[in-house]
Amino acid sequence: MARPSVQNKRSSQSLFTPIASKEADLKIVLLGESAVGKSSLVTRFASNAFDADKESTIGAAFIVKKYYVTDPETNEVKLINFQIWDTAGQERYQSLAPMYYRNASVAIIVFDLTDISSLTKAEFWIAELEAYNREEHKIQILLVGNKSDLSKNENDNQISETVERLKVPYFKTSAKEGTGVDELFKYIVDSIDDGIFVESRETLDLDQKSKKSSCC
Amino acid sequence: MGRRKGYQKITEMSQVDHKSNKGGLMQANGSGSLPFFFKSLTNGSSNSVDRPSIDSRRSSHRWDSETSSPKPMKFQDDDEDWDDDILSDLTIKGEKFPPFRGDDDTTKYLNSIVNQPDSISVKEPTVELQKSPLNKSIRKNFKSLIKDPLSLLSDLDLAEEKKIYGVKFEKFYSILQDEQTNEEQELNKLQNLSWNGIPKRLRMIIWQMLLRYMPINNSRRVAQLERKRQEYQQSLSEMFKDSKKDNNVWHQISIDIPRTNAHVKFFSNTKIQDSMSRILYIWAIRHPASGYVQGINDLVTPFFHVFFENYMENDFNVQEDDIEELSQSTGFEDILKAVEADTFWCLTKLLDTIQDNYIHEQPGIHRQISNLVKISEKVDNALTEHLEEHGLQFIQFAFRWMNCLLMREFRLELVIRMWDTYLSEFPQGFKDFHVFVCCAFLMKFSEELKEMEFQDLIMFLQDNSKTSHWNDKDIELLLSEAFIWQSLYKNQLTYT
Ligand SMILES: Nc1nc2c(ncn2[C@@H]2O[C@H](COP(=O)(O)OP(=O)(O)O)[C@@H](O)[C@H]2O)c(=O)[nH]1
Numbered sequence: 059m060a061r062p063s064v065q066n067k068r069s070s071q072s073l074f075t076p077i078a079s080k081e082a083d084l085k086i087v088l089l090g091e092s093a094v095g096k097s098s099l100v101t102r103f104a105s106n107a108f109d110a111d112k113e114s115t116i117g118a119a120f121i122v123k124k125y126y127v128t129d130p131e132t133n134e135v136k137l138i139n140f141q142i143w144d145t146a147g148q149e150r151y152q153s154l155a156p157m158y159y160r161n162a163s164v165a166i167i168v169f170d171l172t173d174i175s176s177l178t179k180a181e182f183w184i185a186e187l188e189a190y191n192r193e194e195h196k197i198q199i200l201l202v203g204n205k206s207d208l209s210k211n212e213n214d215n216q217i218s219e220t221v222e223r224l225k226v227p228y229f230k231t232s233a234k235e236g237t238g239v240d241e242l243f244k245y246i247v248d249s250i251d252d253g254i255f256v257e258s259r260e261t262l263d264l265d266q267k268s269k270k271s272s273c274c
Numbered sequence: 275m276g277r278r279k280g281y282q283k284i285t286e287m288s289q290v291d292h293k294s295n296k297g298g299l300m301q302a303n304g305s306g307s308l309p310f311f312f313k314s315l316t317n318g319s320s321n322s323v324d325r326p327s328i329d330s331r332r333s334s335h336r337w338d339s340e341t342s343s344p345k346p347m348k349f350q351d352d353d354e355d356w357d358d359d360i361l362s363d364l365t366i367k368g369e370k371f372p373p374f375r376g377d378d379d380t381t382k383y384l385n386s387i388v389n390q391p392d393s394i395s396v397k398e399p400t401v402e403l404q405k406s407p408l409n410k411s412i413r414k415n416f417k418s419l420i421k422d423p424l425s426l427l428s429d430l431d432l433a434e435e436k437k438i439y440g441v442k443f444e445k446f447y448s449i450l451q452d453e454q455t456n457e458e459q460e461l462n463k464l465q466n467l468s469w470n471g472i473p474k475r476l477r478m479i480i481w482q483m484l485l486r487y488m489p490i491n492n493s494r495r496v497a498q499l500e501r502k503r504q505e506y507q508q509s510l511s512e513m514f515k516d517s518k519k520d521n522n523v524w525h526q527i528s529i530d531i532p533r534t535n536a537h538v539k540f541f542s543n544t545k546i547q548d549s550m551s552r553i554l555y556i557w558a559i560r561h562p563a564s565g566y567v568q569g570i571n572d573l574v575t576p577f578f579h580v581f582f583e584n585y586m587e588n589d590f591n592v593q594e595d596d597i598e599e600l601s602q603s604t605g606f607e608d609i610l611k612a613v614e615a616d617t618f619w620c621l622t623k624l625l626d627t628i629q630d631n632y633i634h635e636q637p638g639i640h641r642q643i644s645n646l647v648k649i650s651e652k653v654d655n656a657l658t659e660h661l662e663e664h665g666l667q668f669i670q671f672a673f674r675w676m677n678c679l680l681m682r683e684f685r686l687e688l689v690i691r692m693w694d695t696y697l698s699e700f701p702q703g704f705k706d707f708h709v710f711v712c713c714a715f716l717m718k719f720s721e722e723l724k725e726m727e728f729q730d731l732i733m734f735l736q737d738n739s740k741t742s743h744w745n746d747k748d749i750e751l752l753l754s755e756a757f758i759w760q761s762l763y764k765n766q767l768t769y770t
């Protein structure tokens with residue numbers, strides 16, 4: 059259903075409906091202060107759209123996205139089933155967060171480039187996840203500065219200082235204009251451990267179909 | 275009209291019973307097969323299934339740690355009243371089942387209203403053969419409506435209202451016209467009637483009465499409203515003077531207000547948005563234990579919608595009409611002022627009943643969710659087992675149902691209809707009854723859900739387009755199902 063379509067112009071993925079030979083589920087959680095653009099980032103990634111009137115997230119929202127990549131050498135098509143928990147940022151909801159990051163492989167921590175106080179909140183989340191990681195979990199942590207379209211680089215010094223100190227991969231995005239979003243998710247895809255891929259259900263389905271009816 | 279409605283409900287309900295195969299469903303209350311209007315019949319009977327139990331009332335305000343907020347739940351009524359065997363006049367009027375069938379007694383009753391010398395003359399419908407142009411302006415008598423909202427009674431087109439609402443309208447009307455001697459009794463009658471929906475023209479008044487904001491008593495009403503509105507104005511000027519604003523709170527509110535019902539022109543008007551922001555801010559500052567929590571912004575909109583509508587001519591449609599021009603016209607500011615103050619107080623009354631939904635760690639919501647789980651297990655164990663098997667936790671979809679009182683799941687018009695019933699169950703409607711409504715809502719999709727796995731389950735449950743085709747009837751059916759679950763399982767609720 060959410061396969062890349064022709065409208066998905068920016069996407070570098072194949073425009074065909076590919077048949078993946080391997081697939082993997084990837085659980086992602088988004089954390090960060092309210093209104094920094096977490097939901098907008100997910101919407102941009104999942105449906106390449108932006109809705110300025112979108113209501114605030116309550117609790118958390120679950121979004122899925124099928125993402126196909128082709129190995130340039132082997133031409134093998136792989137499918138990544140993104141399962142994304144987009145959490146609500148307000149302080150009051152903070153105690154719900156562990157339920158959503160507990161099983162995640164990747165945490166995207168978002169702040170607003172034009173609101174430096176939201177970086178403090180991002181640091182808080184990174185600290186919390188690192189503490190969690192020390193107990194044998196391995197959540198990959200990424201930091202995203204969003205709303206680059208509004209930013210006049212006014213906070214750049216403080217941001218780069220913080221990024222250096224935190225030692226986490228850092229991305230600049232604009233969910234509104236779509237810049238930087240591809241790079242962010244490509245990075246995630248590239249860092250997926252090959253070991254988690256299994257034989258794709260799509261191939262299995264296909265096998266079954268061709269067994270059932272040998273004609274057409 | 276009312277008659278047809280009543281019978282339709284019964285058929286719908288019996289289908290549901292059949293489907294869910296709950297054989298002894300009704301017997302538990304000894305009320306025979308009386309589905310939809312079950313409520314008004316059992317009301318005041320010794321069963322009193324629809325009244326808050328002592329326990330539920332006692333538990334409802336354990337979190338009231340603020341000193342600044344008015345002590346909630348302190349209505350003028352004596353507690354004993356609640357469980358009294360008061361058969362309302364309306365049920366005595368020989369109205370067995372269904373209520374609006376217009377049998378002899380009811381007809382007599384009606385005639386007695388219409389023929390009263392004081393009552394409004396009924397217009398001949400023939401006068402209005404040609405359609406007049408749409409009138410979307412502010413009502414000419416808005417000033418007297420602000421001062422005494424009940425002045426609208428002398429201005430009603432009774433025949434027209436009767437055409438739309440049938441006998442129901444007469445009943446509301448007669449209660450409002452009564453020389454009120456016993457306020458609690460009047461309120462009781464209004465509660466019983468409101469359960470099945472309130473006519474649009476009377477909605478603001480009835481809501482405010484059900485919330486114990488607007489006194490029913492004629493002698494106190496005008497002065498009380500004036501005092502309350504003044505009090506609100508005062509806190510406004512106090513809180514917004516010399517910018518001692520709590521910036522965190524203000525910041526969050528100013529982020530959320532532009533995305534509150536933003537697709538509706540009315541709610542994207544800056545004057546309306548500023549007004550809603552002020553309401554939320556004052557409420558948050560006066561309730562530091564919770565402060566402003568996302569989702570409370572949604573709760574302002576039904577009040578705002580209903581109260582504003584009260585001052586507008588019938589053709590005005592809050593959902594569709596642009597008010598840019600209107601907001602420049604005379605009267606708009608006066609109306610907005612009254613609407614804003616009334617909304618503030620009504621929101622306060624409502625939130626007083628569910629305040630522990632919004633304090634630290636939101637224990638109220640967690641309790642509601644665990645009650646929802648418990649009741650759902652009773653109603654449809656196969657479904658809850660299915661959800662569990664697929665690793666779906668109730669909190670993952672029901673958190674929003676509780677935090678926003680299902681407002682994110684339905685269109686605003688439907689929410690407003692739902693609130694007629696919730697308010698008639700006030701003060702426990704938004705708290706305990708709501709859990710049963712959530713249960714009924716979940717059960718609506720039981721068969722579909724049982725076919726789904728985790729991913730589809732969560733996607734389906736959080737997708738609000740599944741109710742986009744719903745209308746008032748669907749909501750009423752939902753509410754009546756919730757009522758049945760409540761009467762069966764109310765004693766299963768926990769309050770700690
Ligand atoms: N200019 C601009 N606005 C954005 C961007 N991303 C989000 N917004 C706006 O910021 C507000 C909050 O966005 P939202 O995605 O709901 O934030 P969340 O609370 O973190 O999920 C909304 O008004 C969005 O329209 C962006 O990249 N650029």
Ligand SMILES: [Mg+2]
Pocket residue numbers: 093096097098114115144145146147
């Ligand atoms: Mg969000």
